[in-house]
Amino acid sequence: MNKSTRTTAAAALLALFTLPALAGTASAAAAEGAICGTVWRDSDGDGLREAGEPLIANHTVGLVGLGGSYVNTAADGTYCLNGLEAGTYTVQSNDRALFVPSEGLTVAGKDSKFERSESTAAVTVGEGQTVSGIDAGYVVSDEDVRAVQLILDFGDRTYALDQQWLDEPVQVGQEFDIYGSVTIEGNTSDQMWAELHLPAGLSAQETLGGMPSVFDGLPEEGQRVHGQFAGRKEPGLVEFIGVRVRVVAPFDASDITVKALAGVHPDEDPGNNTLVGSISAVAAPVTPTPSGGATTPPPAPAGGVRPAGNVVPAASGPQLANTGVDPVLGIGIGSGLVLAGAGALWFARTRRSQA
Structure with missing residues (x-):
């Protein structure tokens, strides 16, 4: 093999190993995508990024589930998350609720692309795509x-604090539902928390309403x-x-609250x-029961005394069976039979003496 042939072979061998490596590098570079954007303060709260509105530097943005992806915005409020393969990502913007002043995301769907609640x-x-x-x-x-409203629901009737409130007492043993409603008014989203405070004598049975909730405390002390x-x-x-309650004890005028x-943002008007x-x-009133249960004794007649417990005194001596026959009629018939028998006996003795 001459020198020219050896040089050609070496070049071919070098190309055999070098070209795939270069192709791999180019492929990796092509596969890298990016997500970029800008963080700014929406001064008028209209959701639009307008000239003159401040840019926010040193604000953290990253990908959920990829801890090493988080970056801080530059002085001009911009950021880029680089080196991304093709796919769908969840981008998270840092919560500024605890900053001073407290801030929240502006209305979504316009220039701000971040959903406010999360x-x-x-x-x-896409492959090699930069999404800006x-x-x-x-x-x-x-x-x-x-707080917006306080409602009592008895099934067949409802009372609302701002319309018509309950003006008669409830009774021990009665069950009814209590609802309270709350709202947030303002320019950003927030956590929503609420409480219902019950007076002693009401026992919580189950929670109601759309807000996930639990109850604690003892009925005799007042539950929350x-x-x-x-x-x-x-x-x-x-x-x-909301909560369904049962009345377990009497109580004088007491508050349901x-x-x-x-939430995480300051409340301007507590x-x-x-x-x-x-x-x-x-x-609950005690009422007569047809099954012989407890009754409320009616008042005793004037000058008399009713036995305690509405008990009827038992008669002395043996009791006759109840045959359904009128006892007065029975006594009359019996007396007639006795007189007839006596007459028959007198007549028989008279005939014997004559004989």
Whole structure:
């Protein structure tokens, strides 16, 4: 093999190993995608990124489930999540509720692409694609949490605190439902919490309403129902916390209270968080029962005394069986038979003496 042949063979061998490596590098570069966007403060809360609105630096953005993917925004509010394979990702923007001032995501569906209740956006990336415009807009929180309504539901009738409230006592043994409603008014979403406070003498049986809740405490001390949603709720929604109760003891005028509790954002007006309605309970009346159970003795006649417990005194001596025959009629018939027998005996003795 001459020198020219050896050089040609070496070049071919080098190409055999080098070209696949270069192809692999090019393929890897082509496969890398990215998600990019800008974080800004939506000064007027309209969901649009407009000239002059501040950009937010050092704000953290990343991919849910990929801890190493999180980055901070640059001085101009921009970020990029690089090196992504084709697929669908959940991008998460940092929660700014505990910042000063407290901030929340602006309305979604316009320039801000992040859903407010979870601070996330679902993004699909093609092979080698850079998806841009995944922006997040924030507003300074302006929020009011308040109680809306307190309702008593007896099935056939309902009483509402702001319309017509119950004006007669409930009775021991009675069951009815209590509902309280709360809302968030403002410019961003928040966690929604509420409580129902029950007076001593009402026993919680089961929770009701759309808000997940539990109850605690003892009926003789006054129970509480605690409700909370796991995620954040949009402003303007009205949600209900409820409980079915049984009256277990009488009580004088006592309060049923519904409380709306502040979430992660400051509450601008805590004075409207509570509604209170007062009710009373009395013992159930004792009524006669046809089966011979406990009865309430009627009042004794004037000048007489009724035996305790409405007991009828037992007659002395043996008792006659009840044959259904009128006893007065029986006595009359018996007397007639005795007189007839005596007459027959006198007549027989008279004839014997004559003979």
